[in-house]
Amino acid sequence: xxxxxxxxxxxxxxxxxxxxxxxxxxxxxxxxxxxxxxxxxxxxxxxxxxxxxxxxxxxxxxxxxxxxxxxxxxxxxxxxxxxxxxx
Amino acid sequence: xxxxxxxxxxxxxxxxxxxxxxxxxxxxxxxxxxxxxxxxxxxxxxxxxxxxxxxxxxxxxxxxxxxxxxxxxxxxxxxxxxxxxxxxxxxxxxxxxxxxxxxxxxxxxxxxxxxxxxxxxxxxxxxxxxxxxxxxxxxxxxxxxxxxxxxxxxxxxxxxxxxxxxxxxxxxxxxxxxxxxxxxxxxxxxxxxxxxxxxxxxxxxxxxxxxxxxxxxxxxxxxxxxxxxxxxxxxxxxxxxxxxxxxxxxxxxxxxxxxxxxxxxxxxxxxxxxxxxxxxxxxxxxxxxxxxxxxxxxxxxxxxxxxxxxxxxxxxxxxxxxxxxxxxxxxxxxxxxxxxxxxxxxxxxxxxxxxxxxxxxxxxxxxxxxxxxxxxxxxxxxxxxxxxxxxxxxxxxxxxxxxxxxxxxxxxxxxxxxxxxxxxxxxxxxxxxxxxxxxxxxxxxxxxxxxxxxxxxxxxxxxxxxxxxxxxxxxxxxxxxxxxxxxxxxxxxxxxxxxxxxxxxxxxxxxxxxxxxxxxxxxxx
Numbered sequence: 001x002x003x004x005x006x007x008x009x010x011x012x013x014x015x016x017x018x019x020x021x022x023x024x025x026x027x028x029x030x031x032x033x034x035x036x037x038x039x040x041x042x043x044x045x046x047x048x049x050x051x052x053x054x055x056x057x058x059x060x061x062x063x064x065x066x067x068x069x070x071x072x073x074x075x076x077x078x079x080x081x082x083x084x085x086x087x
Numbered sequence: 088x089x090x091x092x093x094x095x096x097x098x099x100x101x102x103x104x105x106x107x108x109x110x111x112x113x114x115x116x117x118x119x120x121x122x123x124x125x126x127x128x129x130x131x132x133x134x135x136x137x138x139x140x141x142x143x144x145x146x147x148x149x150x151x152x153x154x155x156x157x158x159x160x161x162x163x164x165x166x167x168x169x170x171x172x173x174x175x176x177x178x179x180x181x182x183x184x185x186x187x188x189x190x191x192x193x194x195x196x197x198x199x200x201x202x203x204x205x206x207x208x209x210x211x212x213x214x215x216x217x218x219x220x221x222x223x224x225x226x227x228x229x230x231x232x233x234x235x236x237x238x239x240x241x242x243x244x245x246x247x248x249x250x251x252x253x254x255x256x257x258x259x260x261x262x263x264x265x266x267x268x269x270x271x272x273x274x275x276x277x278x279x280x281x282x283x284x285x286x287x288x289x290x291x292x293x294x295x296x297x298x299x300x301x302x303x304x305x306x307x308x309x310x311x312x313x314x315x316x317x318x319x320x321x322x323x324x325x326x327x328x329x330x331x332x333x334x335x336x337x338x339x340x341x342x343x344x345x346x347x348x349x350x351x352x353x354x355x356x357x358x359x360x361x362x363x364x365x366x367x368x369x370x371x372x373x374x375x376x377x378x379x380x381x382x383x384x385x386x387x388x389x390x391x392x393x394x395x396x397x398x399x400x401x402x403x404x405x406x407x408x409x410x411x412x413x414x415x416x417x418x419x420x421x422x423x424x425x426x427x428x429x430x431x432x433x434x435x436x437x438x439x440x441x442x443x444x445x446x447x448x449x450x451x452x453x454x455x456x457x458x459x460x461x462x463x464x465x466x467x468x469x470x471x472x473x474x475x476x477x478x479x480x481x482x483x484x485x486x487x488x489x490x491x492x493x494x495x496x497x498x499x500x501x502x503x504x505x506x507x508x509x510x511x512x513x514x515x516x517x518x519x520x521x522x523x524x525x526x527x528x529x530x531x532x533x534x535x536x537x538x539x540x541x542x543x544x545x546x547x548x549x550x551x552x553x554x555x556x557x558x559x560x561x562x563x564x565x566x567x568x569x570x571x572x573x574x575x576x577x578x579x580x581x582x583x584x585x586x587x588x589x590x591x592x593x594x595x596x597x598x599x600x601x602x603x604x605x606x607x608x609x610x611x612x
Contacts, residue, residue, distance in 0.1 A: 043303035047226075
């Protein structure tokens with residue numbers, strides 16, 4: 001999956017900006033960059049996930065709650081799309 | 088003001104474990120209950136809540152910290168309301184002492200507890216609260232699924248991070264709506280971008296940025312949230328008014344009766360190390376004694392109360408256990424924001440030696456063990472031999488102690504102290520990539536385990552090292568399995584898990600069975 005809604009990507013970036021606690025400025029992070037290499041922690045992943053859920057009115061299903069889902073902005077956008085599809 | 092008076096013991100039925108601090112001189116009529124966060128949050132926050140209690144004491148305010156029934160050092164209970172009853176019991180202690188007004192402080196999940204326990208007119212402080220019980224549970228379950236995997240329910244009990252919940256317990260917490268009681272002065276201290284619960288819309292609100300470095304990390308790297316603590320203490324001090332009341336000493340139970348076991352508080356050695364001793368009931372003067380060292384900078388209960396459960400099961404088997412708060416942890420000593428951590432430091436070796444001296448247990452009845460860094464402390468020889476050495480998830484095989492602060496400071500220059508040092512530590516903990524930390528940890532861990540294993544073999548009648556898969560890999564990498572080939576009294580066991588911190592119930596239960604079997608086998612040979 002490569003085409004993501006601009007709204008999803010914007011919501012994900014906003015959630016990362018607010019709750020990601022990354023060690024690099026978000027504008028420097030490309031959609032496919034490794035977020036864990038940028039300091040993403042388990043606690044931060046949950047805060048980001050909850051913010052994305054609020055913003056997009058979705059709920060990540062349990063099977064998506066793993067490290068792969070939070071590996072990059074693209075992975076998060078894929079998970080958001082899947083979550084929307086699973087409702 | 089005179090030194091505060093501290094009282095420790097048990098209170099109520101089923102009993103909560105409590106730590107009561109009364110101001111040394113005249114006190115305010117306001118007494119404050121510091122509600123305990125659930126699970127690993129409560130372990131990590133322990134010293135921070137102690138510091139808050141000290142700060143409130145300096146402002147003439149009495150406090151109670153506690154473990155509610157069913158958690159930590161309290162009596163067992165599976166009552167879904169026990170976490171709320173624990174807070175009410177703590178308030179009852181303050182009223183009996185002479186406080187006519189009660190305040191509740193709830194950090195993280197404890198905000199749910201504070202909100203439920205507070206009545207009309209009580210003072211309430213919510214510190215990084217969830218927006219509701221349902222939101223807290225959703226967050227805690229998500230974090231647990233990410234960290235432990237989706238298979239988290241075992242025997243009808245759900246594993247969260249360092250916390251077990253039955254379905255009724257989860258439902259009771261999920262059902263909490265955070266609403267300020269009528270007429271209650273309320274303060275909400277939030278993280279950046281964290282919403283204030285709708286039911287506290289009328290509260291005074293403040294945003295702070297020191298919660299994540301305090302709570303969203305391990306106990307080893309947690310940074311005391313000095314700014315938040317000062318802010319909360321000042322606000323409660325303003326609510327308290329003048330200190331003009333003489334408070335009475337609380338009437339606490341000195342022992343906790345548990346049927347086949349009894350628990351009591353001990354203060355061991357010249358540094359008055361706080362410990363809880365669990366002994367068989369009826370007592371056997373010749374009972375073997377297991378001295379347990381916690382992992383990381385955790386206090387005596389261990390992850391998910393693992394050490395409490397182990398001690399109580401062993402007591403039923405006729406074995407006594409002493410769970411120790413080494414310096415810088417739990418109830419031992421004073422809490423100073425700029426004190427260095429003592430992980431892998433000589434001070435903890437000294438603490439263990441002092442505890443063994445104070446317990447005066449002959450070597451043939453002594454077992455010494457610990458989890459992770461506690462296993463390293465337990466391995467230290469000094470002058471003692473022991474019948475059993477028990478290492479749970481050991482990870483470091485260099486016997487040489489580190490300087491205080493070295494393990495956590497890592498890149499912080501030791502010549503820099505005070506506020507700047509804390510700032511620097513903060514930045515490093517937040518910014519250093521995981522791979523840098525791992526690389527450094529590997530270097531600090533040492534690569535030659537031969538001296539370590541020789542000491543363990545020569546000072547112990549039997550030595551058992553129990554590994555998770557990840558710890559065993561490290562052991563193999565340092566040549567451990569080859570080294571013990573010629574050491575018939577050293578055994579290794581690998582449990583099929585990668586859960587090094589023992590966060591999941593399934594891991595803890597497997598470890599309990601392994602350790603219990605090992606202790607019983609050793610002392611019934």
